[in-house]
Amino acid sequence: MASLPATQRAVAMAAKRAPYVELEVPVYPPAAGEVIVRVGWTASTPLDLHRADGGLLIPSYPRQAGGGGIAGTVMAVGSAGDLKSLAVGDRVMAFAFHGDKEANHQEYVTLPAYLVSRVPECLTLQEACTVPANLVTVFHTATADLELELPWPIPQGWTPKAADRPILVWGASSSVGIFAVQVLRHWGYRQVLAVSSRRHHDYLRRIGATACFDYTKPGVVESILGHVKDHAQGEPAVPSILDCIGSLDGTLLPLTEIAQRGTRVAIMLPVILKDATEDDEPEYEMDVAKCHADRWADGVILRGARTHHYLQDTKFEGQNVFFKQNLQPEIVPALLAERVVEPNKQRVVEGATMVERAQNALHLLRGKAVSGERLVWKVSL
Ligand SMILES: NC(=O)c1ccc[n+]([C@@H]2O[C@H](COP(=O)([O-])OP(=O)(O)OC[C@H]3O[C@@H](n4cnc5c(N)ncnc54)[C@H](OP(=O)(O)O)[C@@H]3O)[C@@H](O)[C@H]2O)c1
Structure with a gap:
């Protein structure tokens, strides 16, 4: 020593x-x-x-x-x-x-x-x-909150049950979003819809986004709904939404117009009610049920993502005990070494x-x- x-x-x-x-x-x-x-x-x-x-x-x-x-x-x-x-x-x-x-x-x-x-x-x-921080965030949120499958190692010939169901990654150019797009692509999800400003669209397509939308332009919600309009009957148009930003009016508000009965929405906590500035204190909310409660459609499943629970989350007990022992020691370095994730x-x-x-x-x-x-x-x- x-x-x-x-x-x-x-x-x-x-x-x-x-x-x-x-x-x-x-x-x-x-x-x-x-x-x-x-x-x-x-x-x-x-x-x-x-x-x-x-x-x-x-x-x-x-x-x-x-x-x-x-x-x-x-x-x-x-x-x-x-x-x-x-x-x-x-x-x-x-x-x-x-x-x-x-x-x-x-x-x-x-x-x-x-x-x-x-x-x-x-x-x-x-x-x-x-x-490590946000790659772990993606594994935890995708499995514990969105209930998407990310088996390790990936069985030969395996494809996810939700392979062709749209997954909306809002805030895809954030650190969380960039890892989410790469992970979902690698595990075989084929409808990864990325929302960011336009300057990141080429990069996001290169790392696995199927389609990109610019949230700074009017009509972004209509463009997304238009893109998914032919998705399977009897299911929400967008079954899974990952809100990588958690801004009350910047991201949750437009998402209330996209989520339908049965959509799972995982929101990165805290929800930001008011941003920090040099002159002003920020305001946060840790309970997603209190955020635009009157605007979400009935039957939308809201989840506040908390990666700090990834070692002990009991929802997917088997998965999380597995992640505790294997995510950082084995999976993270393997994905980097194989250049699955950059x-x-x-x-x-x-x-x-x-x-x-x-x-x-x-x-x-x-x-x-x-x-x-x-x-x-x-x-x-
Ligand atoms: N609870 C948890 O487990 C957990 C874990 C990780 C992170 N987080 C939280 O998640 C948030 C994101 O973290 P991060 O490190 O990934 O952030 P980051 O990389 O610093 O985020 C910057 C990005 O946010 C994007 N953005 C800002 N407002 C947006 C909006 N209204 N719509 C779409 N994109 C927007 C910007 O996109 P453009 O440049 O394209 O405009 C920029 O690329 C933070 O609040 C963080 O604390 C929570």
């Missing part, structure tokens, strides 16, 4: 909407089944903004910043437990979300091996940190210190400057 410092620097929230601060925290020793990763790169995501400006799910301050994925090098492993054959020196990436020792915006993250993926040789750490494009956020880089990323998120890319920054210089 390499000799590690006793303490480390972490980016932390001092209070809601206060600038980030640097905190000195321990380098947490690994328990059985855990490893310590020296973080090379991390991603800043909308959840960082929801936490920093909205105080979302923050019980007390100061609180280490969560972050949206890490990539780095294994520095130490626990002396017992299931280490998923990880060893000191391995290049790894992880979606770890329980805070404190798992907080992402710090120099060393200590976490269970089942939350870790080896980085395939074809990827840099900068690319790798864009992947990482998000990266926008590198600069700054003299970790705190400055994290703060600059928040500024970009508040300004809605992120489009078809992930904000990433270096932790260890």
